[in-house]
Amino acid sequence: MTKQSIFGRITTLVRANINSILDSAEDPQKMIDQLIRDYTNNIADAESAIAETIGNLRLLEQDYREDVKTAEEWGRKAIAASGKADELRTAGNTVDADKFDNLAKVALQRQISAENEAKTAEPTIAAQQEVTAKLKDGLNGMKEKLKQLHSKRAELVARAKTAEAQNRVADAVKSIDVLDPTSDLGRFEEKIRRQEALARGKQEIAASTLDAQFNELENFEAVTEVEARLAALKSGRTAQAIEQ
Incomplete structure (x- = not known):
């Protein structure tokens, strides 16, 4: 068996x-x-x-x-x-x-x-x-x-x-997929982009401030020239009056 x-x-x-x-x-x-x-x-x-x-x-x-x-x-x-x-x-x-x-x-x-x-x-x-x-x-x-x-x-x-x-x-x-917004590399890239944008913004601000300064200077020069010409006019009329 x-x-x-x-x-x-x-x-x-x-x-x-x-x-x-x-x-x-x-x-x-x-x-x-x-x-x-x-x-x-x-x-x-x-x-x-x-x-x-x-x-x-x-x-x-x-x-x-x-x-x-x-x-x-x-x-x-x-x-x-x-x-x-x-x-x-x-x-x-x-x-x-x-x-x-x-x-x-x-x-x-x-x-x-x-x-x-x-x-x-x-x-x-x-x-x-x-x-x-x-x-x-x-x-x-x-x-x-x-x-x-x-x-x-x-x-x-x-x-x-x-x-x-x-x-x-x-x-x-x-x-490490750079296209993944939740990945560390994606977040790091986003941070760099923001910093680059901030730098560009600061550059634009700086540029606009400089332009304004030059505009003020041009305006000042224009005012000064007006004042000089006005003074010259007045000075000329005074001289004519004395001669007469």
């Missing part, structure tokens, strides 16, 4: 579609770690069961070889006893001849018994050999699946690290 259960588990695990299992998993990495543990544990169980099966098979094969060897030995003894009986009968000693013929018959009976035991064991040995071969194939299939799982896990870990790195780069690029 235990061997049948293990054989069923081996068959199920070997036929399992790893990619399909991982595709349907919410967390593929956790799922693959669990699969690795399951395969590792079942491989250990399978190895133990196969070792026991092989041990039993070797005992059956050893018993079979011993039965064949025993049958051959009894066959040789039967031949020897029958030959001795023929010699004694030829010599006229029928009593001893009959005795050795009886021994030959006993040897033949033992030979037949050993051959029957060997024949009875043959189907059992064949069945055990078939089971052992299937278990070995299944075990090799499980080990191959385990290699695939380890390879798949390494691939998933590498992909996860790559995705993490890509996300970090994307976040870093986003954080």
Whole structure:
């Protein structure tokens, strides 16, 4: 029953579609770690069961070889006893001849018994050999699946690290986006623009003040010239009056 259960588990695990299992998993990495543990544990169980099966098979094969060897030995003894009986009968000693013929018959009976035991064991040995071969194939299939799982896990870990790195780069690029008004760089640029605008405003104010000063100077000069001309007019009229 235990061997049948293990054989069923081996068959199920070997036929399992790893990619399909991982595709349907919410967390593929956790799922693959669990699969690795399951395969590792079942491989250990399978190895133990196969070792026991092989041990039993070797005992059956050893018993079979011993039965064949025993049958051959009894066959040789039967031949020897029958030959001795023929010699004694030829010599006229029928009593001893009959005795050795009886021994030959006993040897033949033992030979037949050993051959029957060997024949009875043959189907059992064949069945055990078939089971052992299937278990070995299944075990090799499980080990191959385990290699695939380890390879798949390494691939998933590498992909996860790559995705993490890509996300970090994307976040870093986003954080320095000069078009983003909420970014530090955007705020710093806005501050510079305001300072530049303030400087331009001060320059315009300074320029307008200077122009006003020049205008005042021009107006002052104009007033002074008027006053001078008025004074000249008055001075001229006074001179004419004195002459008259």
